[in-house]
Amino acid sequence: MFTCIHKCFYAFLIRLLLMLFILPAFSFTVPAHKDHIVCFVYHRFGDGRYPSTNIAVDVFRGQLAYLKQNNFTVWTMGRAVHALTNEEEIPSRTVVLTIDDSYHSFYENGLPLLEEFGYQATIYLNTTHVGHKAYMNWDEVRDAQRRGMEIGNHSHAHGHFLDFPDPEERKEQFFDDLNTAQAIFFDSLGFSPDLYSYPYGEYDPVLKKALNSAGFSCASAQYSGVLYAGSDLFEIPRFPMGGPFATLKGFIQKSQMNPIEVISKEPEMIVMQQNPPLMIITLKNDCIDAEFLQCFVNGERNCITEMQEGPDYVRVKIISRDHLAGRRSLYTITAPSKDKKGWCWYSHVWVNTAISEE
Structure with missing residues (x-):
């Protein structure tokens, strides 16, 4: 569920496209960093009424065809996390396709293409909207599951949990929502997922700890980046595939991205304590050429x-x-x-809770 401000955030990200033109072209080679997985997040398919979160059907077909032609391994999020936690070898070209919000356009336009190419994906549902106009209903969710799709929890009410300043109240509100969603999943599907996607991609240590204590195996965010063996599985990065990002060229370039491994960062929190925020980050330099390191703020070279x-x-x-x-x-x-x-590539998301999206 996207508000105007949420769409504006995606508009800000338009400028990140400039980065792809700054990066020189390179041929497809074995990735420089082994044991990593590029994750993508989609929302709407062939629904031009909401361009910021939509991908054209022919573009999605082209992306899947590219994966097939170049012998990519396509995993669900659950399969990827299992491989990482069990220290399994990761194929050199591995991606995960995820869909947030379970819009009906996925069932109508996206799912048939995944079947055609023989790929699975992970769908994250916010349970309060299942069966509403423009969303999949439970029969369709069950059908998608039978057809190979994995189901994850995207909350019940799709709320802004970081808007609760008191950590105890935030945890209580989050658990109430989480338990409501899990109960609905169990009643509707016969099981409760152990995969989570944060509403709006907003999270903090309180939410991460709550999910871990509730038995979840991972949680996905919405900032861009690459999943690797040392990643925090409760803040998995995903490249957005909507609006200006939903191109074949951008998909190809991002599918070849490598992670920048983080040793430490200050602050750990994503909630802004000052504006603009200062970040001090220590990176491994064994696989990056630090001489040519670049920094961007909302896609612009506007940082010190x-x-x-x-x-x-x-x-x-x-x-x-x-x-x-x-x-x-x-x-x-x-x-x-x-x-x-x-x-x-590495990104850090900042959240200004003083700005309301309600």
Whole structure:
């Protein structure tokens, strides 16, 4: 469920497309970083009424055809997390396709194409909207599951949990919503998912700890980046495939991205305590060429950086030159790999809870 401000956040991300033109073209090679998985998030399929979260059907077909022609492995989120937690070998070209919100356009236009190409995906449902206009109903959800789709929890009411400033109240509200959704899943499907996708991609340590204690195996966010063996499985990054990002060229480039491994970052929180926020992040430099590291704020080169290199790390201080205007904003770091075979990507999302989306 997207509000005007949420769509504006996606509009801000339009400028990230410029980064793809800044990155020089490179041929498809074995990734510079092994044991990583590129995850994508979709919402609507062939529904031009909502362009910021929609992908054209012919573009989605082209993306799936590209995966097939280039021998990609396509996993569900559950399969990917199982492989990572059990330290299984990850095929060199592995992606995960996820769908948030269970709009009917997926059932009508997206699911048949996944079947045609023999791929599975993970659908995250917010249970309060199942059966409403423009959303899948439970019969369709069960049918999608029979046809190979994996089901995850996207909350019950799709709320802004970070708007509760008191941690105990936030945890209580989150658990109430989570338990409501899990009960509905069990009544409707005969099981309760152990996969979660944060509404609006907003999370904090309170929500992560709650999901872990409730037995969930992972949780997906909505900032861009690459999942790898050392990732926090309760804040999995996903590249958005909606609006200006929903192109074949962008999909191909992002499917070849490598992760930038994070040693530490300050602050850990994504809720802004000052505007603009200062981030100090320490990165492994074993696979990135730090000399050509770039920083972006909402897709623009509008940041002040200070970098210190060590024997096996690079520490970067980043702050935006200007105040961040939206509820959600991104600091993004890119760098070429040392072997010159690809590019590496990391993003950090900031949430300004003073801006309401209700």
